[in-house]
Amino acid sequence: xxxxxxxxxxxxxxxxxxALGAIYxxxxxxHGTLRVxxxxxxxxxxxxxxxxxxxxxxxxxxxxxxxxxxxxxIYSRIRNPIYVxxxxxxxxxxxxxxxxxxxxxxxxxxxxQVIRARREAAVLEEKFGDEYREYRKRTWF
Numbered sequence: 001x002x003x004x005x006x007x008x009x010x011x012x013x014x015x016x017x018x019a020l021g022a023i024y025x026x027x028x029x030x031h032g033t034l035r036v037x038x039x040x041x042x043x044x045x046x047x048x049x050x051x052x053x054x055x056x057x058x059x060x061x062x063x064x065x066x067x068x069x070x071x072x073x074i075y076s077r078i079r080n081p082i083y084v085x086x087x088x089x090x091x092x093x094x095x096x097x098x099x100x101x102x103x104x105x106x107x108x109x110x111x112x113q114v115i116r117a118r119r120e121a122a123v124l125e126e127k128f129g130d131e132y133r134e135y136r137k138r139t140w141f
Contacts, residue, residue, distance in 0.1 A: 009054045016046045016089075023096055030098035042092025048074070048085025055081075066127035071135050079139045080120070083113040117141065 055073035094102040
């Protein structure tokens with residue numbers, strides 16, 4: 001068993017699950033269809049983030065580093081699944097909370113994620129060159 005998976009995968013999964021459950025069960029959150037839809041979207045986002053972090057393994061870093069070009073698993077379809085899944089997670093939580101005005105946060109978050117993705121792409125392209133350019137052609141975001 002890889003002990004690195006505990007802080008990288010299992011703790012965030014447990015913490016995220018507990019947090020989503022607490023938000024969903026909160027008496028301060030409006031009951032209704034949007035809360036259920038929000039929970040479903042948030043769960044998909046949480047599992048996407050966890051799957052992406054698991055797939056990255058030791059290549060995961062907060063800053064843009066080029067330790068390895070990961071192109072398998074979820075990375076075979078999406079270049080930045082943590083960003084995409086994170087946005088789904090936030091979107092689901094915002095729906096669960098029942099405050100549509102919080103969705104305006106996406107006006108800030110989405111461009112920030114695009115900027116981060118471009119910075120990472122530049123680092124990866126510099127290190128892996130044509131291999132990364134070919135990978136970009138066959139994947140989304």
